[in-house]
Amino acid sequence: MxxxxxxxxxxxxxxxxxxxxxxxxxxxxxxxxxxxxxxxxxxxxxxxxxxxxxxxxxxxxxxxxxxxxxxxxxxxxxxxxxxxxxxxxxxxxxxxxxxxxxxxxxxxxxxxxxxxxxxxxxxxxxxxxxxxxxxxxxxxxxxxxxxxxxxxxxxxxxxxxxxxxxxxxxxxxxxxxxxxxxxxxxxxxxxxxxxxxxxxxxxxxxxxxxxxxxxxxxxxxxxxxxxxxxxxxxxxxxVGVETLVDGVILERKGNVCKIGLVVKKGNIEIYIVGQWEKGTRVTLAIRPEDVILYNTEISSEESSAMNLFKGKITEIRDIGIFKRVEIDCGFPLSSFVTQNSVNRLKLALGKEITAAVKASSIHMFKR
Amino acid sequence: MEIIWQGIKQAIILIFTGNREVYEILFLTLKVSGSAVFFSMLLGIPVGVLVGLNKFPLKKFIIAVINTGMGLPPVAAGLIVILFIWRSGMLGFLKLMYTPPAMVIAQVLIASPIIAGITLAAVQQIDPKLKQQVLSLGANRFQVYWILIREARLPALAAVMAGFGGIISEVGAVIMVGGNIKGETRVLTTAIVQMVRMGNFDMAIALVVILLAITFGVNFLLTLIQQKEGIGWIRRF
Amino acid sequence: MSKFRFLKIFLFFMLSVIIITTSVFAFSCKKKVKNTEIILATTTSTYDSGLLDELIPVFEEETTYKVKPIAVGTGEAIAMGERGEADVILVHSREEEDRFVEEGYGTERRDVMHNDFVIIGPEDDHSDISGLTAVEAYITISANEASFVSRGDDSGTNKKEIEIWEETGTTPQGDWYIESGQGMGETLRIADEKQAYTMTDRGTYLAQQNNLSLVVLVEGDEILFNPYRVIPVNPEKHKDININYEGAQAFVEFITGEKGQAIIKEFGVAEYGQPLFYPDVIK
Structure with missing residues (x-):
């Protein structure tokens, strides 16, 4: 059948x-x-x-x-x-x-x-x-x-x-x-x-x-x-990916690629699971629900995430059960957090924050 | 004024005492115009639906023909029928001249384009997507037509009534093909003409009252339907 | 391809409906094929007076025939006879009748009855035609340009009127000369409304008298004599058409016979105090 x-x-x-x-x-x-x-x-x-x-x-x-x-x-x-x-x-x-x-x-x-x-x-x-x-x-x-x-x-x-x-x-x-x-x-x-x-x-x-x-x-x-x-x-x-940034694969070690982002200021490097060749021009897709926020002033716990970005909060918006937090860490990055987390991490506009993203949860595709 | 009141009084007496001639004329009128509107329905509604719902070559031409037919002067219809049915005509052997069937044919010629035209406009008003919906429910061609006719039933009914109102009050064609023979082809309108000619005003007024009552009834029903978008029994149909 | 298939279905459908309808009618008329139907083309004056309503039922009872009287003007009645659309005609216009028979359309002329024309007008008779002959009256009316309503419909009455105008040597024209183009009844009413002069057969005038204010001013003149004759249509002229010649002859015999003549003689006496028509065969 x-x-x-x-x-x-x-x-x-x-x-x-x-x-x-x-x-x-x-x-x-x-x-x-x-x-x-x-x-x-x-x-x-x-x-x-x-x-x-x-x-x-x-x-x-x-x-x-x-x-x-x-x-x-x-x-x-x-x-x-x-x-x-x-x-x-x-x-x-x-x-x-x-x-x-x-x-x-x-x-x-x-x-x-x-x-x-x-x-x-x-x-x-x-x-x-x-x-x-x-x-x-x-x-x-x-x-x-x-x-x-x-x-x-x-x-x-x-x-x-x-x-x-x-x-x-x-x-x-x-x-x-x-x-x-x-x-x-x-x-x-x-x-x-x-x-x-x-x-x-x-x-x-x-x-x-x-x-x-x-x-x-x-x-x-x-x-x-x-x-x-x-x-x-x-x-x-x-399908709702909030953050999309362009980059180039700088090197590849096994399953992990190191990618240099194309941003206006400074160098940002991101690690992603992937198998493309060095020099491939790619776009990275980071889903807001995969972005985890830390307030280093409160706790300095270590993260297993390979990518840590520091940045300032530029916007906090209500989107139903979640809050959407915009962070400027050299490129704009969005994260979904609960109201509870906003309170716990004392998130507020202009606040310095650390964002963590696992290498396996970033998706990339060729440009 | 005196003659009018006198006439109306006489008319009421004639109507309510069951004057045989008045009722004979009334029944013949209803029989002729009723069967004419029935045949016109049989012809006009399918034609309107088929032309309205399909694309085919000459469609615009056929619509133009129907629209011309809607405005066909009754005397033209009468003349066309006469040319066919008089003794030396193509259908002369049928001996239809000066008979009720001849009047029915002439009235069908007048009413069916009206019914076809209004039905056609009505089905063209139906959302073409509704036809797709009917098809996607699994309807075959016949079912599609049937369902869409039902969807356009109010305008179609209005069309039938417009056709009926048109032919029952028409005089030119029926007098040409019917000959206005007493007791045989004399209908309300031709009888009125005859009564006036003979100076029989009581009778003429009685017949006018009846004719007005019928056309008013038809139009009243039509207005009801158009205003209320269907009284109970029509919705259930 | 499929588009044309649809057109074919459509045309087929139309054709079949038409054929079915026609055959239903044909069938429903089948029983009448036995030739018992007589079409009588006649003038509005005989018809509107109600005379035929008296004559025809008696005739139908005596024979198996069925008469269909079609009331038209004399001109059209004769034309119907020429086309074979009528079996017998009952008209009043000598010249036309003679031509009709001489050209072979009718087989014989039979006198049936007569009445007379009268010239009527407003009660005050402002042109003063009362007591004149018909020709004198017409000359006076024309000279005064007094309103005059003519049938103008090629009917027997109209032909008679024209005949009189020809006698006067003048051609009526102008605003005062009104052509109604309608039957005698309507023409009388128009004349009444306009308080004009007109000429009518006496029968129609008597039948309508109650509704009119016009009075008879000229009568009894020889030229106003109005004879009706009946003519059966010649079947030899229309071999492809089934003319009911036997029926026509039966009708002729009836209307010129004892019973028919008696009915004509009696007709209208009770209502108007005088007959509307005078029988010519059995007086």
């Missing part, structure tokens, strides 16, 4: 005057959530429409369950009946909520009693049980999208395609919808392709991530790998 429910190879499709979708290799595994992440206009929605056979590719093939579906021999309708799509806009019909939810079942001629458990389960999970008899005209944006999600989920599709289902929802109802949707998807156990431009959503949900920009897949890997080892600056920035 093939593990891949969906596989795309060498797919090409011109999707606006500027860009051409060009996906060499992308697949979704059974029972896993593949998240495709990228900025607006990167071709994500076009990709969904191609998978759902709502558009024809210019070139290339899409396989579903090991069978090619783009050769025109299989019935488009039959293929679509194995999938379900939720679009950015809810796209409801002008009838009652209940009629909307069972619309797909009616179209697919699935007997309602057979789907009753699913209808009850998903309407409950999405908190729309009370709305069933209402007309869709008077629903809020968030409620509409809940109905649209339920309509897709009750179909029990082999592959669920979600095209930025939260993007068009206003801020106030987005958080609760996100929580309810992710609650459903966590225990879902079915194959999902989830499209978003929000890296936090990807971080929470995904098993695999594909990063897209301008019609191309820049990186496709397991979630951890994308966040740990972005292959270029675009992805690094996109």
């Amino acid at each position: 093939d593990k891949k429910i969906l596989e795309i190879s060498d797919l090409k499709k011109k999707y606006n005057s500027k860009f051409c979708l060009d996906v060499n290799n992308l697949y979704a595994e059974k029972g896993k959530i593949l998240t495709i992440i990228g900025p607006n206009g990167s071709g994500k929605s076009t990709l969904i429409r191609l998978i759902n056979l709502l558009e024809r590719p210019d070139e290339g093939k899409i396989y579903f369950n090991g069978h090619e579906i783009t050769n025109g021999e299989v019935s488009q309708t039959e293929v679509r009946k194995k999938m379900a799509v939720v679009f950015q806009e809810p796209l409801l019909f002008n009838t009652s909520v209940y009629t909307n939810i069972i619309m797909g079942l009616t179209i697919r001629k699935i007997k309602l009693p057979r789907a009753k458990d699913r209808i009850d389960y998903f309407t409950d999970k999405l908190k729309i049980t009370d709305l069933l008899n209402r007309s869709t005209k008077n629903l809020s944006g968030g409620e509409k999208q809940r109905v649209s999600l339920a309509r897709a989920l009750v179909l029990d599709p082999e592959l669920l395609l979600l095209d930025e289902p939260l993007a068009n929802i206003d801020q106030s109802s987005r958080e609760s919808l996100r929580a309810d949707l992710f609650g459903v998807l966590r225990g879902y156990g079915k194959s999902v392709v989830y499209i978003t431009h929000d890296r936090n959503e990807a971080m929470v949900l995904a098993d695999d991530i594909a990063v897209m920009d301008r019609g191309k897949i820049l990186q496709f890997a397991r979630k951890e790998e994308i966040f740990r080892k972005p292959v270029n600056e675009f992805i690094a920035r996109f």
Whole structure:
């Protein structure tokens, strides 16, 4: 049995005057959530429409369950009946909520009693049980999208395609919808392709991530790998690396490279685990959660970290459960710390501080 | 003024005492215009939906033809029908001239472009993404049309009523093809013309009252629907 | 490719709907194919007076025929006969009738009845035509440029009016000469509104008298004699069309026969105190 429910190879499709979708290799595994992440206009929605056979590719093939579906021999309708799509806009019909939810079942001629458990389960999970008899005209944006999600989920599709289902929802109802949707998807156990431009959503949900920009897949890997080892600056920035600095490999000893940073004043050297040759020009990515702060005035504990930087705090900002601390240590460096640490280390603007980063937690990629 | 009050009084008496001629004319009118609007629906709604939802060569041309048809003067429709159905015409052997079916055909010619045109505009108003949504739910071509017609059911209903209102109050075409034969092809409008010609104003006013009641009823319903976006039974449909 | 396939489906659909609709109609009319239907093209004056509503039911009861009276002007009724769109015509315009039969469109002319035309006008009769002959009256009206409403629709009445104008040697024109282009009933009403002179057949005038303020000013002149004749359409002229010649002949026999003539004689007496038409065969 093939593990891949969906596989795309060498797919090409011109999707606006500027860009051409060009996906060499992308697949979704059974029972896993593949998240495709990228900025607006990167071709994500076009990709969904191609998978759902709502558009024809210019070139290339899409396989579903090991069978090619783009050769025109299989019935488009039959293929679509194995999938379900939720679009950015809810796209409801002008009838009652209940009629909307069972619309797909009616179209697919699935007997309602057979789907009753699913209808009850998903309407409950999405908190729309009370709305069933209402007309869709008077629903809020968030409620509409809940109905649209339920309509897709009750179909029990082999592959669920979600095209930025939260993007068009206003801020106030987005958080609760996100929580309810992710609650459903966590225990879902079915194959999902989830499209978003929000890296936090990807971080929470995904098993695999594909990063897209301008019609191309820049990186496709397991979630951890994308966040740990972005292959270029675009992805690094996109997955939330705060600190990016350019440097050159000065020497290499075994697995560890010594890198000279390109900064305005003085020489800063950083040690990184890596195996590239001396002289390679690289960009370093340092995630704020990997930066540990010490106040040497309070304690002089030794650190196992190979890289220690001294610098002044230039900014402390609230970002939810964490504080983000900006330090100028010849280059700008960010760190996430808890409020507790801020108090304990007596962090304040202008304060001298030591930042430590392990050589193994810095990621570098060639410039 | 005297004659008007007299007429209205007589009209009420004629209506409520069940004057046979008045009711004969009323039923024939409803039968003719009712079946005309039924056939126009059968023709107009699918045409409107098919043209509105698909891309094909000559689409703009066909839309222009439909729009022209919407403004087709009834007498032109009457003349076109006459040219086909009179004895020496192509369909003369069917003996349709001066019969109710001839009136139905002429009215279909008037009403179906109206219904097609309004339906067409209505389905073009539907978000094209909704069609994609229907497709992605697994609908085949027929299901797509059916669901989108239902989505445009209010304007489609308005179209049907506009068509009905148009033909029930039309006189030029039906008098041409129907001949205004008493008891056979005499409908409300042609009867009114005839009664006025014969100086029978009581009857004429009675018939006008009935005609006004019907057109008012249709328009009232239409307004209700447009204002309320569907009264109960329509939403459930 | 697929685009054209759609167009084909579309056209096929349209065609099938049209064919189904037509065949439904054809079927629903099938039972009438037995040729019992007679189309009678006649003038608005006979029709609007209500005479035909009396005559036709009796005829239909006596025979198996079904009469469809189509009320048009004499000119159009004759044209319908020429095209074979009518089986029998009942009109009042001697010259036209003669031409119609001589050219072979009709098989025979049969006198049916007559009434007369009258010239009517406002009660004060400001041009003072009362008691004149028709020709004198027209000359006076024309000289005074008094408002006069003409049918102007090529009907029998209109033809008669033109005939009288020709006798006067003048051609009526100017703002005072109004052509209504409508039937006798509407023309009477227009004349009444404008307090103008006009010429009408007596039958229509009597039927409308209650709604009019105009009065009869000129009558009894020989030229105002208004005979109606019935002419069956010649089936030989329209071999490709199924003309109901037998039905037409039956109708002719009926309307010139005892029963028809009696109905004509009685018609209107009860309501107006005088007949609207005088039978010509059995007086």
